[in-house]
Amino acid sequence: MAVAMGTDTKTAILDAAQALLQTRGANGISYQHISDTVKIRKASIHYHFPTKHKLIEAVLRRYCVNFLGLVDAIIASDDPAPVKLRKYIGLFDRTLRNGAGQKVCLCGMLGAELASLRSPTVTLLQRFYRENALRLEKILEEGRKRGMLRFDGEAKTVGMLVFSLLEGAMLLARADGGVKRFRRLTSQLLRMVGA
Amino acid sequence: MAVAMGTDTKTAILDAAQALLQTRGANGISYQHISDTVKIRKASIHYHFPTKHKLIEAVLRRYCVNFLGLVDAIIASDDPAPVKLRKYIGLFDRTLRNGAGQKVCLCGMLGAELASLRSPTVTLLQRFYRENALRLEKILEEGRKRGMLRFDGEAKTVGMLVFSLLEGAMLLARADGGVKRFRRLTSQLLRMVGA
DNA sequence: CATGTTATATCTACTAGTAGGTAGATGTCA
């Protein structure tokens, strides 16, 4: 089953690459690292993803689709805004938990390495940031309108603020304090938007 | 003047390394990059800093002392808390501006690359985070006591939140929106602590 | 004051290992 096998391998490569990217970053990993994890030869990875840039781009593309899909599901639910917000934060919390406290958001990591990335990847990254801020704005605005959230200022700005904080808090929590600290920070954040 | 010359070179190496670290990260730079910038041979860098880890550690150590020194000066002034907070944020703002929008806080960058760092560097990084949170707590608590700041929750937690946001906002602003976006985020932050 | 000594600092030239990437043979299945 050449086609099916190939697809599985491709997914396995993407999975391994993503996990490595989230812990060590783009400049901290090599095809050899991925090869060791997936148990496939280095050259075979090049067959599926001819260059490292293309591989990173593919990982990022898949990550964005998945992540924003989860966010959209949260938004589509009929939960009240504070619950939606909690669930949104839960996505980040889960990443921190699943990676044994060593993984951060892929886009936070790549954001730090921005100078090493190429055009399609950078554009994807920017879009990811914007899409998240946009969705948070939506949740916040709706929550405020229904009196379930309370904060001053534009919902758009607060949305960006929430997103920035989550990315920053993940980095800091990984270095010091772990999930526990992350939760203390997000609880405080929720309090500050009146949730 | 062997001694004086050596000191200057050492400083020049630290300066170049820091600038490169803030834009490209630890895994994104090499002794050759520094050599090109400082106009000294690669081997001469090894004379001053035998290994890359030692060099990074030295850069970080100097950065922490400088940065915390500036923060302490802000705290020691008799400005009201909201002004102190603004000045503190100004330190990050300046980094973003000076680096033509390409530099982020050294400790935010190294935080992302945590998995590639070694023990003394990691410890320094953790200390830097704690020291900043501590100083912010001080400013926040004092401001609230005097009625010049208004927020719910522990000052300690809010201090960590402010710091996390600043680190996160720098990363995001560099990728998308620049200094302008950074300022919009920090203005909103100030608003949320009643400044 | 001239001279030899020593420590500091820089250089050229090298090593072993790893990086990303390629060529081409081999296997495998429809």
Added chain:
DNA sequence: TGACATCTACCTACTAGTAGATATAACATG
């Protein structure tokens, strides 16, 4: 047979780090 997938073997470029020669300047001694 032919497309897909994987392999071995290799290439060139770059990595961190080392060895050893050389320059320089402060210092001690006759």
